Amino acid sequence: MGRRAGSAVMPLHGGRVPAWLGQRMTKLGAVITEAIILEYGRDEFLRRLAHPFWFQSFGAVMGMDWHSSGITTSVLGALKRGLAPLSAELGIHVCGGRGKHSRATPGELVAVGERVGLDGADLARTSRLVAKVDSAALQDGYxxxxxxxxxxxxxxxxxxxxxMNADRRQARRYHWHSEGLESFVDAPHAAIEGHATGVIVNLAHRRAAASRDRQLDLLATIGPDGITKVIMEASDRERPDPVPDSQALLPHLIMPEHNDVRSENVVERRLHGALAAAAERGPKDFAELLLVRGIGARTVRALAMVAEVVHGAPCRFSDPARFSLAHGGKDRHPFPVPTKVYDQTIGVMKSAVMKAKLGETEQLAAIRRLDEQARRLETSATGPSLAAHILEERARSHEYGGRSVFGWEPSAQTDLCNVPRTRS
Incomplete structure (x- = not known):
């Protein structure tokens, strides 16, 4: 069966992912998935997806807006595109999506079942039931x-x-995991992410078992009209104080409204640890790589954050904004996407994964050592403030191939007043 694993609440953002970023997200998302499965197996990759903090960090390291609702759509879309050609090799299949793609999920699951020998009809039923629990049994305003x-x-x-809650301009993400789920209607969620929006009707909780049974009795004895009358009478009475919900113990991520990355959004000792690890391990572990034109210390810093997404423990992802410092964000927060660095990161990760598949694990092990060193150094390392770090990145953005939905970043010598700022 399955259970809810956690949740997240984010500002509701519109817009789209530009093709130049979507293509990179597809490649990086796929190669990070391959690395995790090589190192830890498929079950661990599924556990990561079911953790709202890791999921948000995963999207942030891929250059999506670090705090917005768009991370959910873009990450799932990138994985669906990137893992489709690898599904036979990895044994992972991504179905569904947004809008009409969401409604196509049951059919996609039936097709997967036919290909790999699973009960596709049962998976389709599970898909519909999970959707019903979060849309009907849990009435929370989204x-x-x-x-x-x-x-x-x-x-x-x-x-x-x-x-989504259009009035509040917020989105709420729900995570479910088949591991450990005993019932779809007795506290099944692995996580829910979102702000409270007033009184929540949660019939998907073990405390609601008596209520569910009573509703069936009422339907059989007094019918729909009688139930409507009871509801009208009950609405005039004073509501009791809410009972504490055990679902609150699940991982619950709440993202802020502001676009810019601020010091309170980042655990700076972890950032300093990653920067120090890149400076110390880079020349040792990537000596040959650093001789390749264009690949240098900046790419190794990005790799240190990718390494943490691959190897980090759940407690390491309490500050998803930190991972946006690897490849920036499409809306220039915290800085424009450094496309040259991004492409080099993809290249290094692809090379490491391909060699590991052939039994040559040294490069993948070097990436793991970046993460290990960052954790060792974060208790003692010092470095620039977050504001100073972002300022330097923006100053060098043109050098790194900086790009956003507003276009390419101009060089420092360009008269910024004459540079048009239109979304692209």
């Missing part, structure tokens, strides 16, 4: 508009779905 279903060849799965 209307579902996205449903992603990731299933492995052995039948284990993760569901990531998202609802």
């Amino acid at each position: 209307d579902l508009y996205l449903h992603g279903f990731v299933v492995a060849d052995d039948g284990r799965w993760v569901v990531v779905q998202q609802g």
Whole structure:
């Protein structure tokens, strides 16, 4: 069966992912997935997807807006595109998506079942039931508009779905995991991410078992009209104080409204640890790589953050904004996407994964050592403030191939007053 694993609440953002970023997200998302499965197996990759903090960090390291609702759509879309050609090799299948793609999920699951020998009809039923729990049994003010279903060849799965509250301009993400789920209606969630929006009706909780049974009795004895009358009478009475919900113990991520990355959004000792590890391990572990034209210390710094996404423990992802410092953001927060660095990161990760598949694990091990060294150094390392670090990145953005939805970043010598700023 399955359970909810956690949740997230984010500002509701519109817009789209430009093709130049979407293509890179597809490549980086796929190669990070390959690295995790090589190192830890498919089950661990599914556990990561079911953790809201890791999921947000995963999207941030890929250059998506670090705090917005768009991370959910873009990450699932990137994985669906990037893992499709690898599905037979990895045994991972990504179904569903946003809007019409969400409604196509059951059919996609039936097709997966036919290919790999799973009960596709049962998976489709699970997909519909999970969606119903978060849209009908849990009435929290968010209307579902996205449903992603990731299933492995052995039948284990993760569901990531998202609802919106248009009045509050917020989105809420729900994470489900098949591991450990005993019932779809007794506290099934692995995580829910989102702000409270007033009184929440949660019939998907074990405390609501008596209520569910009573509702069936009422339907059989007094019918729909009688139920409507009871509801009208009850609405005039004073509501009791809410009972504490055990679901609050699940991982619950709340993202701020502001676009810029601020010091309170980042654990700076972790940032300093990653920067120090890149400076110390880079020349030792990537000596040959650093001789390649264009690949230098900046790429190794990005690799240090990618390494943490691959190897970090759950507690390391309490500050997803930090991972946006690897490849920036499409809206120039914290800085424009350094496309040259991004491409080099993809190249290094692809090389490491390909060699590991052939039994040559040294390069993948070097990336792991970056993460290990960062954790060792974060208790003692010092470095520039977050503001200073971002200022330097913006100053060198043109050098790194900086790009955003507003276009390419101009050089420092360009008269900025004459540079048009239109979204692209």
